[in-house]
Amino acid sequence: MARLVVLGGGVAGHTTATFAAKWLGSAHEVVVVTPNAKWNWIPSNIWVGVGQMTKEEVTFDLASVYAKAGITYKQAKAVSLNPEGNSSSDKAFVTIEYTGQDKDGTSENIEYDYIVNATGPKLNFDATPGLGNGEGQMGNNTVSVCTAEHAVHASHKLTEAIEKMKKGERQRFLIGTGHGMCTCQGAAFEYIFNIEHELRKAGVREMADMKWISNESFLGDFGMGGLHMKVGGYVVSSKLFAESLFAERDVEWLIGAHTSKVEAGKVEYELLDGSKGEEEFDFAMLIPPFAGVGIKAYDKAGEDITGTVFAPNGFMKVDAKYDAGAYENWKASDWPRTYQNPTYSNMFAAGIAFAPPHLISKPMSSPNGTPINPTPPRTGMPSGIIGKAVAHSVCDLMTKGESAHLHEASMAEMGAACVASAGKGIFTGTAAAMTVYPVVPDFEKYPGTGRDTDYTFGEIGLAGHWIKHILHFLFIYKAKLNPGWTLIPE
Template sequence: FAESLYAERGVEWLIGAHVEKVEEGKLTYELLDGSKGEEEFDFSMLIPPFAGVGLKAYDKAGEDITSTIFAPNGFMKVDANYNAGAYENWKAADWPRTYQNPSYSNMFAAGIAFAPPHLISKPMSSPNGTPINPTPPRTGMPAGIIGKAVAHSVTSLMQDGANAHIHEASMAEMGAACVASAGKGLTTGTAAAMTVFPVVPDFQTYPGTGRDTDYTFGEIGLAGHWIKHILHYMFIHKAQLKPGWTLIPE
């Protein structure tokens, strides 16, 4: 339905494209088939590649341990398999479960802070060798679930020490929902409601698609708008820690 929304509003779109150069009022792009084109604009927003902030880490002796704590992309290393290699070797089990640094058990990285073992989707590139990959976000519902698991783990470490229970929340075993507004109105509002399970495809459990098709779908309509509207107030209620906030899911 995304293409329908664009078409209904007279918006043209390009997918599978890599921005090669940005100039005043114009950008040059390359498509997956290797062809190139230009797009003129009055206003644009370019989202850069996802990366950490480039922190440096040192131990008590002053030795640089940055490579032990962080991956080359700047995100923190956790209990993921960073040696999976080629796409054909990727498995759902590569993804972290506890988000705990393997070298320092008191360090965790939740949400967008952890270094993923590899891309979620199959890597793609143009005939010119330009990588053009989709980048699913790790924000929203997955980040909330991961954050909750990490918070429980930290609490247990503080209270139980060596007997602590480290909680798990693998993105290859969790589902996620998203509601995207497409227009407001008491009776005319619309929103797209989507669910995906699991977030990271598991082709061993779900051959072909990597996901459970009974729980991976989307619809658009007035019901989605009201869900979005209700969730807006529920999340504010939860953020303010008002009575019953623990009953509201991430």
Template sequence: MAHIVILGAGIGGLPMAFEMKENARPEDTITVISNTPTFHFVPSNPWVAVDWRDRDEIELPIAPILEKKGVAFIPVGAQRVHPERNEVELADGRLIRYDYLVIATGPKLAFDEIEGLGPQGHTQSICHVEHAEHAKDAWMDFVKDPGPIVVGAVQGASCFGPAYEYAMIMETDLRRRKIRDKVPMTFVTSEPYIGHLGLNGVGDSKGLMESIFRDKAVRWICNAKVTKVEAGLMHVLEHDDEGKAKKEHTLPFKYSMMLPAFKGVDAVLGIDGLVNPRGFVLIDEHQRNPRYPNVFGIGVCVAIAPTEPTPVPTGVPKTGYMIESMVTATAHNIRALLDGKPPTEKATWNAVCLADFGDRGAAFVAIPQIAPRNVNWFAEGYWVHLAKIAFERYFLRKMKKGTSEPIYEKIVMKAMGIMKLKDH
């Protein structure tokens, strides 16, 4: 009998619990530990932030879902992981022993690395539903007395899609309110060019996103470091292609949302051999930590090296398709170890993204995620907007049912079908 503990109950952690339950032996027990009693669908946060969704529409209670699957649930955050003694120390002082640990915590949001950044400072965030609700309150005040918007992603950020998405959703909402003409918009990003996405671009993402920004009258500053944020004022240092300081910008704003850099959560930060200097979990090709072979990592919390150096630091995104693949590989590898066999499954690190722009949207498929690729496709259209809505509803139904049915594979097949139609 083995005890398998999953740390985290988000887009990686809950599917991990479902797949592990299906792959575990009858005598094995599975426990999920989370610092929150609810699951929320992160990709819907931009809609919450402009009052297109209510929080309760994208949030689910975790306990009844896991109870139906026969999985134990502890809604208490982890204080510290002790891999040398196979224990997780909880915030309430309890020690939870494990035979196998899957770390699926997601990241810590590094707002503190830039003075004035984040909901406790002067900018909004869509990284968590609570942040999105705060952003919505600020947005509702903003539309009564509009002014300049600054939106984007700071140095070290690794998830750029939501920044583009939220910029365009705000733009659409402003047009619907007939106040777009009163709102200058500037997109600030650490990417070397618009549409880089931390992936060196996908298809013609650069050309398409630049065209969309020009059409929507959105200015942009690339190779940008945000040095400080004051109330209504953002200080940005633009760099050239060699990484040298090029121009200082002082950008006034009445509303701003800037995605932060990520790092590992405090429960694992600084554990030698388990994480890198930023606190991301070190894994091998089987999702397993090299020093602690009974510890696995999945999702945004794992360490992935950047594809290539950029003038201003950018990270590599971990998209849903990649996370889904990590989950499946990890579940099968733990089962192999339970059976006394070596792990053999490897995640397919492919990238699929649906970014809603409010009335249209952009989608890309990168197989594999890091170039050179077998599939390198980027497109935009009204169908993406509809696909994102359908995806949200399908994913939430999947979580309610507690099923491990792959969802991103279906999206890839649909996208591939669209590509074939376009070719003909």
């Protein structure tokens, strides 16, 4: 019996582990190591953050689902990897530290035959002074919707702001990114328009000044260098699509901004032209930058080989072209296909945990040398598809031997469906429903826009909201491994 260890229980890790357990059956063991007791459908945190859903509606307990799937579940965080074993054993192992199951703080070494790193990101609040509390957690100056707990807190703060407006006190809302190297602009995009929708419902929209702050060099970049989509018979840039929505909803924007410092009621920022400024707020939700979770790696002699296994940003190296050089040299083929670590063939990474070869958006920096550009998104549908491909590869390696064919899922050959909520309500809600194909533009295959405009489109309407709502129930149903779960695509 061989053992597969999956680090992380988010979209990528959960997909990898559950498919591997199904395909391997009882012949092999699948272990999931995740510090969380609950699974969280993160896209719906937006609705928790505006009080339209509860934390319980977007989370469920992992233990019972893993018990049903025959997966060994360890509520713990991975601390270090020993891919060559140590002085007393040649067997690879991962050192974990429990965060629950009545073993908090206890360490354990788990030997593995194959390991998939799907830890997701560390929410690096402390990268921006005042955004974090100095201890790796969110500070008190802003709110977040990155976790269900954060979203509940954000909802309470929003309620307080609405109460103030009802009493005649004007409120300034600042939503966006909290650093020049953030990704996940889409979550902030959804949040600002859901707040705007809720303020209108509460009858206080006229009492709110709303502003977007983002590290994108243009609205609608979304970390993908923007996209061109078919709208109303035209092929238009997502810049025009996004600007139109902001103008329609009376939301001002500040783009190309690196948030350099956060204080109570104020942010300091630097723009791409090198100028600096301040923005005051009463309510702010700023997405933190992401980093790897900080797993160390050691060789058999105990020497630190973290730099061999992981990129400097803490994400795991895979079969990507990391020496592509300048922007002009970037190609779709730089992006990984199998997500296998180049040094240790029994090690894979999936979802946010893999180190991308470079940005998708054009790299930018201010004259002061401050990099201000979105980092590549690797969440949602790509995470699920990559997780499933990696599960397929690992299962084949375990059952057919080391010469088995590895399955591929390049983001340059993969599309993504993105439904960005712009307000909740079965008859009044709207969402921007977008698909992009492929996620990473391929200018050799699709000269001009880099993408297939037959399958890259976007529109705003109630239909998008219905799809977003259905996806909420569908993916939670799938993640709970309810009957027919494998029929629901990632």
